Amino acid sequence: MQTMYQTMNDVELAAAIDDLEARVAEVKARELKLDMARGKPSPEQVAISRPMLDLLSADSDLTDGGVDCSNYGCFEGIPSARALAGEFLGVDPSQTLVLGSSSLLIEHDSVAMCWLKGTCGHAPWSEFSAAHDGARVKFLCPAPGYDRHFGITEDLGIENVPVRMTENGPDMDEVERLVAADEGIKGIWCVPKYSNPTGDTYSDETVRRLTSMKTAAPDFRIFWDNAYCVHDLYDEGDELLNVFDAAREAGNEDRVIAFASTSKITFPGAGVGFVAASPVVIKEIAHHLQAGLISADKLNQLRHVRFLPDLDAVRAHMRRHAEFMRPRFECVDAKLHEGLDGTGCATWTHPRGGYFVSFDGPEGSAKRVGALCREMGVTLTPAGATWPYGEDPHDTNIRIAPSYPSVEDLSSALEVLVLAVKLVSAQLALEERA
Ligand SMILES: Cc1ncc(COP(=O)(O)O)c(C=O)c1O
Structure with missing residues (x-):
């Protein structure tokens, strides 16, 4: 598709660039300082979980289902928290572990377990290369996707x-083709609901194909990071098929390792992290993690389940979060429509939950748009961050994180983004003619 600038004659294009440059100079003079880079809730939003902090005191009963939460023991997590983890991830509580405050760390440790020790009796992934003429272990990375996932596998030397x-969800024709042909492909990163950053949710067909596809690697694993499983913006949320049911039906129960946390439910970085897998694989993960952990912070788990005893309580709490998030997402969509409709310069997603909007400008624009926004005082997630190794092949994608700024600041930041996209698009149109 052509941008409006590509369809202008030379005189019109030069005038448009002059006008846009003048507007950029005006914005620079305002010395704005706005941040749309951070995928974290605003301070007022976080504050709705503060009452949780009053739920435990020196006089509280510190037991849960007979477990003394004030002492070592119960590595797998307290019973009420495991029940909640089971509801989150769609499995029996016995197939869950409730651990510390970060799901990302559990994801890291789960990949590291496969790398160092292997899974279900297969050789450690770290030995694959030597046994296969130097072929590398690889992971499929749906892109745009979550940079920290890509960072975990990159850090181990796995090829993303x-x-x-x-x-x-991921292009399943491509996924099936790749995993069927290459034994070195050992896994795929998935954020199946309100994906980071597109906000899209995997269809039932995608879930079924992922769990039933033929993989050359017998120890292929789906890393199912359901970080946004309860993060609906509207009463009617996206529906995601139960991945464990689908995997069991396909006879591939051991293929899935699922994660979630309360980071964006209670306190980011101070919530509780969940992991779920088949009975065999969860036992394996527990065994691996127990080498380095006597028990997680059960008092934090207790505080959480007293505040959010079941999924209904979680949903009620998430409706309060949505009151902060909805106007911000709606502001993003309205401002982008207002500024860019009819220009042919951009497309963007329309999530019904999660934390991000994924924005695509013309080819070769994203890095320049990011730099221009920075000059105008607006920080965006670095262009390229949504692709493995920071390399967006067409340099189009920008992740918009609307949660942290106030609606007013967000509105100003989006005006800056729109202006930057227009100027860069016009400059690209001019450069094409040179
Ligand atoms: C998809 C996804 N997974 C995991 C995390 C981090 O979760 P945690 O704080 O539980 O480590 C984030 C944070 O933005 C995320 O977007």
Whole structure:
């Protein structure tokens, strides 16, 4: 699709660039300092969980289902928290572990377990290369996706292979083709609901294909990070098929390791993290983690389950979060429509939950838009961050994180983004003619 600037004659284009440059100079003079980079809730939003902090005191009963939460023991997590983890991730509580405050760390440790020790009796992934003429272990990375996932596998020396993310999840034709042909592909990163950053939710067909596809690697694993499983903006949320049911039906129960946390429910970085897997694999993960952990912070788990005893309580709490998030997402959509409709310069997603909007400008624009926004006082997530190794092949994608700024600041930041996209698009149109 052509941008409006590509369709202008030379005189019109030069005038448009002059006008946009003048507007950029005006914005620079305002010395704005706005941040749309951070995927974290605003301070007022976090504050709705403060009452949780009053639920435990020196006089409180510190037991849960007979477990003394004030002492070592119960490595797998307290009974009420495991029941909640089971509800979050769609498994029996016995197939869960409730651990510390970060799901990302559990994800890291789960990949590291496969790398160092292997899984279900298969050789450690770290030995694959030597046994296969130097072929590398690879992971599929739906892109745009979550940079910290890609960072975990990159850090271990695993090769990150991008696959196109669609509105129904990863491009499954491509995924099936790749995993069937290459024994070195050992896993895929998935954020199946309100994906980071597109906000899209995997279709039932995608979930079924992922769990039933033929993989050359017998120890292929789906890392199912359901970080946004309860993060609906509207009463009617996206529905996600139960991945464990689908995997069991396909006879691939051991293929899935699922994660979630309360980071964006209670306190980011101070919530509780959950992991779920088949009975065999969860036992394996527990065994691996127990080498380095006597028991997690059960008092924090207790505080959480007293505040959010079941999924209904979680949903009620999330409706309060949505009151902060909804106007911000609606502001993003309205401002982008207002500024860019009819220009042919951009497309963006329309999530019904989660934390991000994914924005695409013309080819070769994203890095320049990021730099221009920075000059105008607006910080965006670095362009390229949503792709493995920070390399967006077409340099189009920008992750918009609307949660932290006030609606007023967000509105100003989006005006700056729109202006930057227009100027860069016009400059690209001019450069094409040179
Ligand atoms: C998809 C996804 N997974 C995990 C995390 C981090 O979760 P935690 O704080 O539980 O480590 C984030 C944070 O933005 C995320 O977007």
